[in-house]
Amino acid sequence: MNVRVKNTRGKIVKTVSLSDDVFGAPMNQTLVHQVVVGQLSNKRHGTANTKTRSQVAGGGAKPRPQKGTGSARAGSIRSPLWKGGGVIFGPKPRSYRHKTTKRARRTALVSVLSDKARENKLIIVETLDLELGKTKEMAKVIHSLIPNGSVLLVADGADEKVLRAARNIPQVKMLPAALLNTLDVLNAGSIIMTLQSARTADDIWGTTNQNRLASRGAPTEVSPL
Numbered sequence: 130m131n132v133r134v135k136n137t138r139g140k141i142v143k144t145v146s147l148s149d150d151v152f153g154a155p156m157n158q159t160l161v162h163q164v165v166v167g168q169l170s171n172k173r174h175g176t177a178n179t180k181t182r183s184q185v186a187g188g189g190a191k192p193r194p195q196k197g198t199g200s201a202r203a204g205s206i207r208s209p210l211w212k213g214g215g216v217i218f219g220p221k222p223r224s225y226r227h228k229t230t231k232r233a234r235r236t237a238l239v240s241v242l243s244d245k246a247r248e249n250k251l252i253i254v255e256t257l258d259l260e261l262g263k264t265k266e267m268a269k270v271i272h273s274l275i276p277n278g279s280v281l282l283v284a285d286g287a288d289e290k291v292l293r294a295a296r297n298i299p300q301v302k303m304l305p306a307a308l309l310n311t312l313d314v315l316n317a318g319s320i321i322m323t324l325q326s327a328r329t330a331d332d333i334w335g336t337t338n339q340n341r342l343a344s345r346g347a348p349t350e351v352s353p354l
Contacts, residue, residue, distance in 0.1 A: 179219030262290030278318030286325035
């Protein structure tokens with residue numbers, strides 16, 4: 130597919146051809162949902178923990194006589210029925226790990242990338258250069274490309290001062306092309322990619338490269354989605 134390339138002032142400077150496998154794939158909402166659920170599950174630590182009545186401190190002595198008080202029988206102040214007592218069926222440490230195949234992760238990623246391209250929310254920039262490397266200067270560049278909304282900046286090949294200038298801008302998240310994933314692409318209102326980043330994404334997730342790696346028996350992804 131043909132994609133328009135802009136400069137830092139938002140003007141179109143040329144048109145380049147990118148792979149339909151990565152930027153022109155059909156949307157697969159079911160698969161995207163499955164991958165996003167898996168990503169969110171894998172982000173959970175699973176460290177929530179509550180104490181049962183046997184683990185709560187104290188409660189060794191019987192709090193009141195068995196009979197004669199008119200109150201219910203009670204053997205321990207650490208009963209789950211008492212304030213400060215144990216918890217019944219509370220959460221315990223566990224793993225929320227969700228396994229997703231590499232093919233599913235790749236298909237979901239190219240689906241959301243292509244969807245952003247179809248909605249004109251994918252901006253390809255020829256280069257990202259700053260004269261002074263100031264945050265204010267970078268914010269002006271981003272505003273000229275995308276007036277409002279959250280931005281995912283994929284700036285492979287950009288100078289270090291560009292990355293340093295962008296990291297303090299609200300609603301701007303930076304990722305290298307090799308670490309693109311379905312959740313971050315979906316969460317971003319728009320995506321700004323350098324032309325080098327787009328070429329890198331093409332090389333990593335294009336069908337030709339995937340088939341070549343598969344024939345060699347090599348891993349078909351480098352992204353820890």
